[in-house]
Amino acid sequence: MKGLLVILFALMVIAPAFGQDEDLPTVQDTKVRDKIQAARIAYITDQLALTPAEAEKFWPIYREFAEKRRDIRQQLRDVGNTPSQNKTKEQIDRDLVDRQFNVKQQELNLEKDYSGRLLKVISAQKLRTLPEAERRFRQMILEQIQRRQLQQERQRNLQDQSQQRLQQRNN
Numbered sequence: 536m537k538g539l540l541v542i543l544f545a546l547m548v549i550a551p552a553f554g555q556d557e558d559l560p561t562v563q564d565t566k567v568r569d570k571i572q573a574a575r576i577a578y579i580t581d582q583l584a585l586t587p588a589e590a591e592k593f594w595p596i597y598r599e600f601a602e603k604r605r606d607i608r609q610q611l612r613d614v615g616n617t618p619s620q621n622k623t624k625e626q627i628d629r630d631l632v633d634r635q636f637n638v639k640q641q642e643l644n645l646e647k648d649y650s651g652r653l654l655k656v657i658s659a660q661k662l663r664t665l666p667e668a669e670r671r672f673r674q675m676i677l678e679q680i681q682r683r684q685l686q687q688e689r690q691r692n693l694q695d696q697s698q699q700r701l702q703q704r705n706n
Contacts (some may be wrong), residue, residue, distance in 0.1 A: 562606075574672075574676075575672055576594065577642070578668065578671075578672045578675070579597075579665070579668050579669070579672065582664060582668035582672075583657065583661045583664055583665060583668060585657065585661070589656060589657050592656040593653065593656050593657055594655055595691075596649065596652050596656065597649075597653070600645065600649040600652075600653075603645055603649075604642060604645060604646075605643060607638060607641050607642045608642070610638050610641075611635065611638040611639070611642075646651065650662060680704075694698070
């Protein structure tokens with residue numbers, strides 16, 4: 536229960552950060568990124584039920600893994616952005632498929648390597664729980680963003696209606 540309160544508090548801290556500007560902050564917004572990272576740490580630590588000793592060893596390995604995974608996934612996004620050099624559409628498509636498999640294999644190899652490292656720190660059960668905890672955390676953040684956007688949209692609509700009523704009264 537205490538962990539859930541920490542998570543809810545962290546999400547309440549994060550949510551206002553998304554509402555500071557009309558648009559969502561970019562990933563380069565370090566304050567927002569730091570708040571999300573802190574909430575991620577609290578959430579995953581709670582979901583995996585990490586002991587303080589486990590958390591101390593787990594998080595440096597996990598951060599390194601996450602950074603490398605992010606780099607590999609960026610390669611996957613970049614695969615479609617490479618210019619063609621006098622190749623047919625079919626050749627380009629085949630090259631893209633090959634590169635996609637290559638990048639996915641790199642990601643699988645990374646996961647295998649870091650799973651081995653993490654198993655030295657946490658139990659297999661906790662490691663099996665990790666992907667689901669990551670997915671649930673992402674879902675919570677997305678829901679929080681959507682709620683914030685909906686709230687802002689409602690507020691704008693109310694302001695617009697208010698202005699329309701004032702204009703009607705003045706006419």
